[in-house]
Amino acid sequence: MAAPSHPQPGSVRTASGREVRLAVNGRDHVLRLDGSERLSAVLRRELRLTGVKEGCLEGECGACTVLIDDLPVNACLMLAFQAEGRRITTVEGLAGPGGALSSLQQAFVDNGAVQCGYCTPGMVMAAQGLLLRNPAPDEAEIRDALAGNLCRCTGFQGIVAAVKAEAAS
Amino acid sequence: MTALRVADLTALASVLQQSGGRIDYIAGGTDLIIERQGSPWANLIVDISQTVGLDRIEADAGFLRIGAGVTIARLIEDPLIGQTAPMLARAAAQFGSAQIRNRATLGGNIAGAMPAADLLPVLKCHAVKVEIQRRSGVREVLDFDAVVLGRGQTCLGNGDLILAVHLPLAEATGRISAFVKLGPRQAVTIACLNLAALADYGMASNRLRDIRIVAGALAPVPLRMDAVEAALRDRPVNQALVEDFLHALGQAVDSAIPGRASQPLQTAGHPWPRP
Ligand SMILES: Cc1cc2nc3c(=O)[nH]c(=O)nc-3n(C[C@H](O)[C@H](O)[C@H](O)COP(=O)(O)OP(=O)(O)OC[C@H]3O[C@@H](n4cnc5c(N)ncnc54)[C@H](O)[C@@H]3O)c2cc1C
Ligand code: FES
Ligand code: FES
Numbered sequence: 447m448a449a450p451s452h453p454q455p456g457s458v459r460t461a462s463g464r465e466v467r468l469a470v471n472g473r474d475h476v477l478r479l480d481g482s483e484r485l486s487a488v489l490r491r492e493l494r495l496t497g498v499k500e501g502c503l504e505g506e507c508g509a510c511t512v513l514i515d516d517l518p519v520n521a522c523l524m525l526a527f528q529a530e531g532r533r534i535t536t537v538e539g540l541a542g543p544g545g546a547l548s549s550l551q552q553a554f555v556d557n558g559a560v561q562c563g564y565c566t567p568g569m570v571m572a573a574q575g576l577l578l579r580n581p582a583p584d585e586a587e588i589r590d591a592l593a594g595n596l597c598r599c600t601g602f603q604g605i606v607a608a609v610k611a612e613a614a615s
Numbered sequence: 616m617t618a619l620r621v622a623d624l625t626a627l628a629s630v631l632q633q634s635g636g637r638i639d640y641i642a643g644g645t646d647l648i649i650e651r652q653g654s655p656w657a658n659l660i661v662d663i664s665q666t667v668g669l670d671r672i673e674a675d676a677g678f679l680r681i682g683a684g685v686t687i688a689r690l691i692e693d694p695l696i697g698q699t700a701p702m703l704a705r706a707a708a709q710f711g712s713a714q715i716r717n718r719a720t721l722g723g724n725i726a727g728a729m730p731a732a733d734l735l736p737v738l739k740c741h742a743v744k745v746e747i748q749r750r751s752g753v754r755e756v757l758d759f760d761a762v763v764l765g766r767g768q769t770c771l772g773n774g775d776l777i778l779a780v781h782l783p784l785a786e787a788t789g790r791i792s793a794f795v796k797l798g799p800r801q802a803v804t805i806a807c808l809n810l811a812a813l814a815d816y817g818m819a820s821n822r823l824r825d826i827r828i829v830a831g832a833l834a835p836v837p838l839r840m841d842a843v844e845a846a847l848r849d850r851p852v853n854q855a856l857v858e859d860f861l862h863a864l865g866q867a868v869d870s871a872i873p874g875r876a877s878q879p880l881q882t883a884g885h886p887w888p889r890p
Contacts, residue, residue: 480616481616481617481618481656481660482616482618482651482656482660484648503649503652504649505645505649505711505712505714505715506803508712508714511714514717517688517717518713518714518717519714519717519718520645520714520715520718522648523643523644523645523648523649523715523718524644524648524718525618525641525644525648525660525662527618527620527662528620528641528644528662528664528665530620531620531665572713572714575713576713589802590713590802591713593712593713593802593803594711594712594713594714594715594803595712
């Protein structure tokens, strides 16, 4: 897992069918993309990282949340080429060897934070982004960090409990 | 279509020299990508979200210079902003969601010029100037009111770039300030009304002087509330003042949006439907 090297030329040209280099979950990918393609679509279609969900495509639901340099963002509101030279983490990047769940993911399972599961990857990534910056958040901080993620099923209690449990561990 | 990431302003200058057509600058993309669902992208997309020179917050001669590329998240955390313009940090803290705050920028908020944009009333209240680089390369420093002209309207032509905001220090230091946002729900909400207030409070006299109050989302552009300021100016701060303030504010809102009851102001959190 060599760290990608990103020389910084004055400008990097990408056009229809031109190359875009993305560092995702510790691996480098070189893709041919149209400049206006969204990061969420590219991660799903080109890299088959279907843990990245597309819900509203308007920044409202958070299902597409990924980390860019450890900060949670909506992958639907970023063009793929804008992510060049940055470190992208999707939910697939959290699991350990052999697909073992991370402790945060396990806390979601243990606390009944998952029903249909559509919101779950985005929730997990928003929580992961919070915990990387603030390992011991209080409930208000947890709720603020998850305010951009909608869940139609669980009513949020289990999700907040899962993040609390992970923070306490 | 061509998509470019410019590393710095020199790189941008050479891109501008070579291209004659329409340009879409993209910063955080939180407005533009949604807008482009209904309209075509320009042939040239220029990513300014990693452009060195747009990302700095620094004290300059008499003002704080805040780069247009600074994200909302950085406005919350930056110590210089916290010291000199805490109202800007508070407005940023109530802005969108964590994911939006990590991408959305100060420059994008100004360029979008939406009536409910949260940072605009704060910027007007601080009497900021806006530093612009025209497509020709010419730089200008303009009053906020000369930049944000109407709903979605600015003085920017295609290819013009906002470089930074200049926030005057003399009129910010030692002042008290407040930012209030009312929306249909608590979190991740579009403001029905937001208020930015800056004043000089004399502890000994218990009076407010040099008051500036600016409302957002009431009109196409942020509105200075002269009558509300007058109701507060140079009077002892007490319950009677608070009541007169709410009354004056209610009247100002009513006259800005005729036919809307001002009562929701007293029951903050349940505002009227959007105009
Ligand atoms: C879910 C959601 C919640 C939101 N919540 C809020 C909120 O609470 N408060 C609020 O005020 N707004 C909110 N917004 C709107 C948006 O996030 C802001 O207006 C933001 O500041 C836009 O910045 P950006 O960098 O994303 O702009 P972009 O989308 O990158 O650009 C928007 C426009 O500005 C132009 N532009 C950007 N930077 C410059 C520059 N330096 N010079 C010249 N032109 C430039 C672009 O060309 C484009 O036309 C929200 C949006 C979403 C999707
Ligand atoms: S799909 Fe990106 S926020 Fe809903
Ligand atoms: S579990 Fe179904 S949307 Fe959250």
